[in-house]
Amino acid sequence: MSALRLPIFPLAGAILFPGLQLPLHIFEPRYRDLVGTALAKDRRIAMIQPRAIADGSSLFDIGCVGRIDDVEALPDGRYNIVLEGESRFRLLRELDVTTTFRQVEAELIPDATDEALSSVERAAFEQEARHFADSQGYQVDWQSLERLDDASLINGVSQIAPFDSAAKQALLEAGDLAERCELLIQLMQFFGRSDPDESRVTLQ
Numbered sequence: 264m265s266a267l268r269l270p271i272f273p274l275a276g277a278i279l280f281p282g283l284q285l286p287l288h289i290f291e292p293r294y295r296d297l298v299g300t301a302l303a304k305d306r307r308i309a310m311i312q313p314r315a316i317a318d319g320s321s322l323f324d325i326g327c328v329g330r331i332d333d334v335e336a337l338p339d340g341r342y343n344i345v346l347e348g349e350s351r352f353r354l355l356r357e358l359d360v361t362t363t364f365r366q367v368e369a370e371l372i373p374d375a376t377d378e379a380l381s382s383v384e385r386a387a388f389e390q391e392a393r394h395f396a397d398s399q400g401y402q403v404d405w406q407s408l409e410r411l412d413d414a415s416l417i418n419g420v421s422q423i424a425p426f427d428s429a430a431k432q433a434l435l436e437a438g439d440l441a442e443r444c445e446l447l448i449q450l451m452q453f454f455g456r457s458d459p460d461e462s463r464v465t466l467q
Contacts, residue, residue, distance in 0.1 A: 266355055266368045269309035269328060270297050273365065275428045278435045279310045279327040280418040281348045281374060289342040293363040298331070298342045300362070306331040308346060309369065311354065312432055325436045327351050328371070350374070351435070378440035380413040388444050392420065395451040417444050426450055 272287075272294060279285045289298050301308050311326030329346030336342055351372040358366045380388070389409070396403045408416060421434040421443060430450050437443035 266370050269367055269369050270301060271309045271311050271365050271367055272297060273311055273313045273322060275312055276431065277310060278422055278431050279329050279346060279348045280422055281327065281350055283348045283418055283422055284332065285329060285346045287344050287346065289344060295340055295342065297364040298344060301331060309352060312428055322354055323432050324354050325351060378414050380441060380444055384441060384444055385413060388448055391448045391451050395455045398455045414440055417447060421447055426454055
């Protein structure tokens, strides 16, 4: 597979999966430049996590390319955008550029479009998800989640789950849906032991 050039938005704690959406508020000048350039070209932005929040220079190896699906340009130059995930990618090298934003050379990672869990895997996930939500005091619309297909459910929870950056990266890098489901169960079991008052989210 040939390499391609991608503008990147390195953001700790934020991951994107193919087929899912990620809303972003863009306010830093360099990322306003990034969005403006993307809108003038192919509307694509690559999301990837920095390995260390302190300097953000070193990047993880796997990210996801998103296409700007919706955009609100604010009068002061800021943007509200929604990225639609298109494909995971593997970082090959960072490029020397004159733009204010960083760019990389990368290759796309082909993912199966028809992945599904076994009934046992799905049931195990739903059971652990209910236990995790109850232990942490989260409000969840279970009926809506039960109507999701396997990929939308597992990838969606992986994207919004309140785990640390390393855990979220491991979910993004999982080889297939079954592996991601198993890892997600393990993470819910691990993080479910923490104090539920530390953070509260509403999963929809």
